[in-house]
Amino acid sequence: MVIFVTGAAGLLGGPLIAALIEAGHSVVGLVHRQAAICDNAGNALAAIPCDPTLPPPRLCVLNGDVNQPGLGLDTATRDWLDRYVTTVIHCAALVRFDADWADLEAVNVAGTRHVAQLCPAARFIHVSTAYVCGLQDGPIPEASCNPDGPFGNLYERSKAHGEAELHRLRPAAVIARPAIIVGEAASGRIRSFDTIYRAFKFIAEGKVAAVPALPTATLNFVPIDHVVSGIAALVDQPDANGRIVHLAAREAVPAARFLGLIGGIAGLQSPRVIAPLEHSEARATIAERLARPYWGYFQRHPDFATNALAELTGIAAPDVDDAALLRQIAYCAAAGFIRAQPQ
Secondary structure, three states, rough: OEEEOOOOOOHHHHHHHHHHOOOOEEEEEEEEEOOOOOOOOEEEEOOEEEOOOOOOEEEEEEOOOOOHHHHOOOOHHHHHHEEEEEOOOOOOOOOOOOOOOOHHHHHHHHHHHHHHHOOOOOEEEOOOHHHOOOOOEEEEEOOOOOOOOOOOOOOHHHHHHHHHHHHHHHHOEEEEEEOEEEOOOOOOOOOOOOHHHHHHHHHOOOOOEEEEOOOOOOOEEEEEEHHHHHHHHOOOHHOOOOOOOOOOOOOEEEEEHHHHHHHOOOOOOOOOOHHHOOOOOOOOOOOHHHHHHHHHHHOOEEEOOOHHHHHHOOOOOOOOOHHHHHHHHHHHHOOOOOOOOOO
């Protein structure tokens, strides 16, 4: 089986490719700029440039741009992909909560359309986010979302619109929706500290002393190894065609409980939890302004259904308890991402 993976050099793309190769698949990885494809430990995978005159090797790399029709690839290369690729996994995305709509639309909506127009005979797995539910609370089914929202940020909106575009072009596509991706379950290890980790750094270092959170707010953290194994397993499940699959923890964590655990690691600080109405933008520090795009996570409580993955693959949603959360926090400190304060 030959699998075409966009976003190959990304946080999820690299570990996913490593898992696919280990499972015996050949992979064609799309990168936007010259970049190594690395697993979650940061080890570079052995890859060669793609040669459209030869069958795909175990791992080869194409340089392209999802912003462009045809991904900026020449006709010969697109024909080569059409001939060999059996599954497309679209991981490429702009994951910036502070980006403007034009940039997000170009990558997460138009980019999805451009990828979906390639390899029409191949199966298609699209990586979205569980938070396309927007500001909806309570049970969230594994079903189509409302692209009109409301949403917590423009990133969520762009992923919802990307899903709508995909439904139009490829109704048989599988949509995989990870929750908040964190490090490996057993160790907390993660290759780069993106998205909510940025806000977490400010909080744990005491630069954000108070977090505006609702008493009912929850955070659904999902280890990256669960996301990788879930997507890799879906590759071998044609019964998944047309399905929406949440890759999330079995139960979300109360936000206040997670924030309280931070101070359990030496040198780190737990913030005060305040009502959102008590938060004053006028008095906000620089760190608080930088963390602002992530406050939406602390002001809702979606409950993601997780039945589809178990039904299709036998992989159960993970439990994320206090010990698992402390491993995640401790890894951030041990890796030097968070600077522990003197006691």
